[in-house]
Amino acid sequence: MTDRETRTESIAAEDRARAGAWRLLARYLSAAPDADGLAFAAALKGDDSPLGRAISAFAAAAAATSPEEADDEYHALFIGVTRGEIVPHGSYYQTGFLNEKPLARLRADMARLGIAGNADEPDPEDHVAALCDMMGGLILGEYDAPPCASVAREFFQAHLDSWIGVFFRDLERAGAARLYAPLGAMGLALVDIERQAFAMSGGGQAVH
Amino acid sequence: MEKESKRRDFLKLTMLGLVTAASSGAAASAQASVAGEKEEPSSGYRETAHVRKYYDLARF
Numbered sequence: 072m073t074d075r076e077t078r079t080e081s082i083a084a085e086d087r088a089r090a091g092a093w094r095l096l097a098r099y100l101s102a103a104p105d106a107d108g109l110a111f112a113a114a115l116k117g118d119d120s121p122l123g124r125a126i127s128a129f130a131a132a133a134a135a136t137s138p139e140e141a142d143d144e145y146h147a148l149f150i151g152v153t154r155g156e157i158v159p160h161g162s163y164y165q166t167g168f169l170n171e172k173p174l175a176r177l178r179a180d181m182a183r184l185g186i187a188g189n190a191d192e193p194d195p196e197d198h199v200a201a202l203c204d205m206m207g208g209l210i211l212g213e214y215d216a217p218p219c220a221s222v223a224r225e226f227f228q229a230h231l232d233s234w235i236g237v238f239f240r241d242l243e244r245a246g247a248a249r250l251y252a253p254l255g256a257m258g259l260a261l262v263d264i265e266r267q268a269f270a271m272s273g274g275g276q277a278v279h
Numbered sequence: 280m281e282k283e284s285k286r287r288d289f290l291k292l293t294m295l296g297l298v299t300a301a302s303s304g305a306a307a308s309a310q311a312s313v314a315g316e317k318e319e320p321s322s323g324y325r326e327t328a329h330v331r332k333y334y335d336l337a338r339f
Contacts, residue, residue, distance in 0.1 A: 085287070088294040120293060220283065264293045271286040 082218055086210050092122070092261050093207035099254055100159065101200035103145035109133045122260035128253035136250045147247035156245050157238070161197035164234035173197060177230050181205075184222070185215025199238055202231055224269045236262050 082090075095115075098104075104112060112133035117123030136144075149155040158164075162174040174197045181188070181196060186205055188196065195201070209226055212218030236259060242248060243255030 083287070085290040085294040088297040089290070092294075092297065117297070118295075122293070123297065126297070220286070264290070268286045268290050268293075271289055272282050 082211060086218070089261075089265070090207040090210040092257070093203045093210070096254065096258055096261070097200045097204035097207065099251075100203060101198075103142040104133070104138070106138050109136055109138060109141060120260070122257060122264065125253050125257035125260050129250075129257055132250045132253050141250055144247055144250055148242070148245055148251055156247055157241050159199040159238065160195060161199070161202060161230060161234060164238055169195075173230070177202075180226065180229060184209070184226070197230070199235070202235075206231070220272055224272065227265060227269065231262075232266070 099108070099112070110133075113130050115126050115130040115133075117126030117130075147155060148157055149159050158169075160169055160174075161177065162171045163169050165171070165173045177197050186208070206223060206227065208214055209216065209223040210218060216222045239255045239258035239262065241255070243252050243259065245251070245255075248255065
């Protein structure tokens with residue numbers, strides 16, 4: 072733990088901001104926020120950049136949403152009766168099916184990078200919230216790999232790049248999305264920044 | 280390395296608003312807590328509310 076804290080302190084401010092943004096997405100995509108989660112979101116402030124404006128819009132939406140409304144919206148978007156409006160899994164976005172090859176590739180990379188699964192039950196590792204959380208962890212060097220630009224870049228390009236933008240656009244435009252529409256916009260803005268930045272470090276081409 | 284510094288400059292520019300916002304008020308706790316959520320397993324990833332639903336869908 073001390074080792075990890077030391078690592079985190081040595082990480083550049085812009086990388087902590089990137090990890091924070093990925094983890095913010097993970098937090099609200101993993102489950103509907105309760106009253107505390109909504110209050111936390113309502114207090115967020117963004118600047119005048121596309122990312123900052125999306126965060127401000129998310130804060131305003133959170134301030135106008137009750138926990139019950141958030142729960143209903145989350146259910147309509149991601150769970151539904153037979154399925155939600157959106158199926159938030161990488162494998163589904165890439166192949167039209169769950170549990171396909173992209174999930175197997177992800178599991179192999181998770182093992183390689185030392186990202187643990189959950190002990191109790193097998194999990195949908197390619198859920199968008201899990202992937203956003205892993206991006207944050209890779210940027211901060213929380214797993215076996217040290218915090219290294221190329222590790223996060225390769226992971227992004229192998230497991231998110233081909234579909235994550237489509238997912239966030241679907242979320243932004245989903246019929247049931249009120250609170251989650253600006254979260255979709257935030258995801259799009261973050262992905263846009265990451266793509267441009269990765270291309271600058273010579274990682275424009277997928278490594279895998 | 281020149282490429283890497285170009286990338287750094289770009290990120291500083293684009294993420295700076297968040298960094299600034301984060302240093303004052305609630306977003307600071309956003310970054311701190313988002314980076315260090317207590318309930319998460321240290322080397323795992325976030326659990327979701329979807330597990331059962333996922334396996335329902337996966338049967339099809």
